[in-house]
Amino acid sequence: MPERSIVPRDVTDDIRAVIADAGVSVNVDLVARILATGIGLGMDEASRLNLKITTAALSEMRAAFRLFAPYAGTPKVTIFGSARTRSDDARYLAAAEVAAALAERGWMIVTGAGPGIMQAAVEGAGAERSLGVSIRLPFEQSPNAVVADDARHVAMKYFFTRKLMLVKESQGFVCVPGGFGTLDEMFELLTLQQTGKAEPTPIVLLDEPGGAFWEGLRTFVDDHLIASGVVSPDDFDRVLITDSVEAAANEISGFWRNYDSMRWVGGRLVLRLRAEPDDAEVDELNERFGGLLASGRIERSAPLAREREDDDRLEFPRLVLRLNQIKVGSLFRLIQAINDLPSAPPMSGPPV
Structure with missing residues (x-):
């Protein structure tokens, strides 16, 4: 097998030209990486079986993405x-x-x-x-x-x-x-x-x-x-x-009674909620789940700057914390507690 190498710059430029000719204008960088990876497999002289697996997997994922997209x-x-x-x-x-x-x-x-x-x-x-x-x-x-x-x-x-x-x-x-x-x-x-x-x-x-x-x-x-x-x-x-x-x-x-969604922003975990907890409820969460934190406390917060830039669910109140990554598997217990807070809304519809 030849020595592994990156896709040449002129080939990368050709890939972007092909993408433009196809009328693709969204997430062009990721589409280019997909095509470049395919060319890289050819440069690696990947076996026909490996290429067939790759081709079938991509084709199946595309079909499934298209199935789910309307919903x-x-x-x-x-x-x-x-x-x-x-x-x-x-x-x-x-x-x-x-x-x-x-x-x-x-x-x-x-x-x-x-x-x-x-x-x-x-x-x-x-x-x-x-x-x-x-x-x-x-x-x-x-x-x-x-x-x-x-x-x-x-x-x-x-x-x-x-x-x-x-x-x-x-x-x-x-x-x-x-x-x-x-x-x-x-x-x-x-x-x-x-x-x-x-x-x-x-x-x-x-x-x-x-x-x-x-x-x-x-x-x-x-x-x-x-x-x-x-x-x-x-x-x-x-x-x-x-x-x-x-x-x-x-x-x-x-499970979606009060908890809405989560997002990592740098080292901080943002939990978006349907109802904002009061001071006493936040103190109770810190007392019960302080052992999950890498540092600091669980705090109420306005949307973080990155969230505002992305217009990411800005209408929801938030809790922000620095979670000990080793304990990420226990995050579900914190979410269950948030759903059981007195301030949580009654059983509501599914997440949107």
Whole structure:
């Protein structure tokens, strides 16, 4: 393989000319980097297999981005579960009911577009409130009849691009008992939250009435993972285990009761809220969560200069803090406390 090198300047200029000729005028620098990376792969003499993987991944992401783009302003919840669950199973009914309850509250439902629990969720929400991201497999799974011919569906070759879209676009998650795939999706959610690679979101593990599937997982986490020190004692506290459809829907909606969004500005974390806490409430938050801070206190704040420059949700009151990055996985506990403050508004609609 030739010695690794950067794309020559004259080629970079040609790339920008091609972009201009195509009429692209937004985020030109990032589009140029995508094209330059492709040329760089050629310069590296990447194998045909590696180039096929790259090409397919980019094509699939583009198709998925186009699918979700018209619904950017609509909050979404992804429902995971087994493709093998039969329509007469109590878990099928639970998935349909929670999807219907959330759709009624203004949420769109995102699923893997397959049979079983995925079809139950689409049936519960209705095709007009559903988006599907299916996987092409040589056996077992094909798009369910509700979404197969619908414009609200995209098919993927690779699990990693599919999981990206099932997680990236949603502000809440419901996992219904399933096999390796469902557990893989659930553990990836927990890993992203624990490591701070994704913003805090509500995660519900929903079972049939009286079901013990997820309670068995809790026992395994307590007796093996926590006991052996490979996860922290509160890492599993971020999920709600329930057999109640109403409790599941309330957990998803309630997470956004007062908390709106977050943003890092330099070393400061900004939490945007629906209602401003008073002095006593801020003092209580500092007393309870001071151990999460790298320095200073949790303070009320007007929008920071960078936020004003970007016109970024300026209408919301704010709390600003310097979070100890090692403790980013515990941020969900602070958000839960903010939602429980006396000044918080009553249960409201989904995030926008």
